[in-house]
Amino acid sequence: MDLELRHLRIVREVADAGSVTKAATRLGLAQPSLTAQLRRIERSLGGPLFERDRNGARPTPLGEMVLSRARVLLPAVRELQEDAVRFANTSEQIPGYRLGATNGSILGGLVERLTADSPGAPVTTRTSWSARELTTMVTAGLLDFALIGTCGDSPPPPSETMSWSVVATDPVFVLLAENHPLAGAKELELSQLAGVRWAAVPGEGCFSDCFVVACARSGFIPKSIYESDVATCLHLVGVGKAVLLCQATFQLTSGLVMMPLAGAPLRWRHLLGWHHDSIAARVAPTIAAYARAAHADAVSRSHRYADWLISNPHFGTVP
Numbered sequence: 001m002d003l004e005l006r007h008l009r010i011v012r013e014v015a016d017a018g019s020v021t022k023a024a025t026r027l028g029l030a031q032p033s034l035t036a037q038l039r040r041i042e043r044s045l046g047g048p049l050f051e052r053d054r055n056g057a058r059p060t061p062l063g064e065m066v067l068s069r070a071r072v073l074l075p076a077v078r079e080l081q082e083d084a085v086r087f088a089n090t091s092e093q094i095p096g097y098r099l100g101a102t103n104g105s106i107l108g109g110l111v112e113r114l115t116a117d118s119p120g121a122p123v124t125t126r127t128s129w130s131a132r133e134l135t136t137m138v139t140a141g142l143l144d145f146a147l148i149g150t151c152g153d154s155p156p157p158p159s160e161t162m163s164w165s166v167v168a169t170d171p172v173f174v175l176l177a178e179n180h181p182l183a184g185a186k187e188l189e190l191s192q193l194a195g196v197r198w199a200a201v202p203g204e205g206c207f208s209d210c211f212v213v214a215c216a217r218s219g220f221i222p223k224s225i226y227e228s229d230v231a232t233c234l235h236l237v238g239v240g241k242a243v244l245l246c247q248a249t250f251q252l253t254s255g256l257v258m259m260p261l262a263g264a265p266l267r268w269r270h271l272l273g274w275h276h277d278s279i280a281a282r283v284a285p286t287i288a289a290y291a292r293a294a295h296a297d298a299v300s301r302s303h304r305y306a307d308w309l310i311s312n313p314h315f316g317t318v319p
Contacts, residue, residue, distance in 0.1 A: 001044045005077060008070040010037060011049055015067050019056040094144070094283050096122040100134040101147035102203060103127070103230070105249040106167065106270060109294025110147070110287070117290075129203035132157045138273060144280035145287055146273045149247075151210040156271055163276040165288045168295045168317045171308070172266035173258045175237050175244040180257075187260040194220035199233035199242035211245065214265040248305040248315075249298040258304050264312065270295060292317050 010027070014034075017023040024034040042049050049063035059067055083095040097114050101107040107125060114123050128134050131148035135157040138146050147167075150156055156164050174193065176183045182192060194215075215222050226233070226242055236242040238255045247268055252258055272288050274280045280287075296317045299305055309316050 001040055003041070003044055005074065007037075007041045007044075008066075008074055010034070011041065011063070011066055012070050012074065014038065014050060014057055015059055015063070018058075020050075020052065094121070094279055096124070096144075097287075098124050098126075098142070098144045099147065100126045100128065100137055100143040100145070102129065102131055102134065102149055103201065104147060104149060104270060105247060105251075105298040106147055106291050106294045109297050110291050113290040113293065114287075129201070131203075135159055135162060135273060138162065138275055141275070141278070144274060144278065145284075147291065148271050148273065150269050150271060152267050152269075154210075156273060161275050161277065162273050163281065163284065164271050164273045165284070166318050167270040167272055167288065167291045169315055170248045170268045170270070170305075171260065171264040171312070171315055172245050172268055173248050173250070173260050173304070175234075175246050175250070175256050175258055177238055177240045178255050178257050180240060182259070183257045185259065187262045189218070189262050190214060190265055191218040191220060193243055194218070195223065196243045197223045197241065198225045199236045199244045200225050200227050201230055201233055202227060210266055217265070248308070249295070249302050251301060258302075260304070260308050264315070267315075 010023070013027055014020055014023040017026055020035055020038065021031050024031040027034065029037075038049070045062065045066060047062050048060055049066055050057040050059055097118075099107065099110065107127075111123055111125060114121070126134075126137070126143065131146070131150070134143065134146040134148060137143040139159050139161050148156060156162070174188065182188055212222065226236055228236075233242070233244050234253060234256070237244045238253075245266065246258065248258075248260075250258060270291075272284075272291050274284050274287075299309070299316060
C-alpha cells in the first residue's frame with residue numbers, strides 16, 4: 001500500500017484523540033473500519049504506531065517519528081492548497097511574497113508598499129548576515145526575492161539561475177560620537193582615522209571585502225576591530241571607544257554623528273535578486289521599483305546624505 005496524506009491524517013487524529021474509538025467518531029467512520037485502516041498503515045510503515053489498551057492509544061517510538069513528520073507535512077500541504085486556490089481565483093500574478101534581506105534600509109519600505117498594493121497577498125521576511133545564504137534560499141525556492149549588498153564593484157554570490165537588479169549605490173560613511181574631536185568637520189579623510197579602533201557587525205560587508213584595501217591606500221593598517229551586534233557597536237561608538245562604518249541612509253540615534261569620507265573610498269551597492277525561471281520573475285520589475293522607492297525614502301530621511309548627494313549625483317537611487 002502506498003502511503004497517502006489521508007493515512008497521515010488518520011495517524012494524527014488517533015494521536016490527538018487518544019484512542020481509536022474517539023478518532024473514529026471524529027472522522028465519521030465505524031471503529032472496525034478505522035482499526036482495519038490503521039493496521040494497513042502500520043504494515044506499510046513497518047511496525048505498530050500505537051500501543052493500544054483499555055486506556056487508549058499511545059504512540060510508539062515509530063509512531064512519534066511518523067507523527068513529527070505528519071505535523072509538518074499536513075499543514076504545508078494545506079498551505080499549498082490555499083495558495084493555489086488564491087492564485088487560481090484572483091488576478092494576482094503571484095500568491096505571496098517571501099523576502100530575504102541583509103542588514104539595510106530598504107526592507108521595511110518594501111514591505112510597506114507590498115502590503116499596501118496587495119493587501120490580500122501574504123508577505124513574509126527573513127534576515128541574514130549572509131548574502132550567500134539568502135541567494136541559496138532563492139535558488140532553492142525558499143524565498144522569492146533577496147535584498148543584498150555588495151562592496152564596490154564586487155559581484156553578488158555566483159549562481160547560474162539568479163537575475164539581479166541594482167537598486168542603489170551609496171557611499172559608506174562613518175559614525176562618530178558627537179563629542180569626538182573630528183565630529184565637527186564637513187568630511188573626513190580616511191587617513192584621519194588611522195589611530196582609531198573600529199566596530200563592525202558580522203556579515204559580508206565592506207570590512208570583509210574592501211576596508212583593509214582602502215586603509216592601505218590611505219597609508220595605514222586599521223587597529224583592532226570589535227565585531228558584535230548593532231546595539232553593541234553603537235554603544236562603543238557613543239562612548240568614544242570605536243568608529244563604525246555605516247550606510248549613508250543610516251538613521252541617527254542620539255549622541256552620534258554621521259560623517260562622509262572624502263572621495264567616497266567605499267561604496268555599497270544594493271541589489272535585488274530573484275530566480276529567473278520562478279513565478280517571482282513575473283513581478284520582478286514592480287518589486288525593483290518598490291525597492292527603489294523605499295531607498296529614495298530612506299535617503300530623504302538622512303539629511304546628511306541628501307545634502308551630500310547634491311555634489312555627488314552619480315550616487316543614490318538608480319533611476
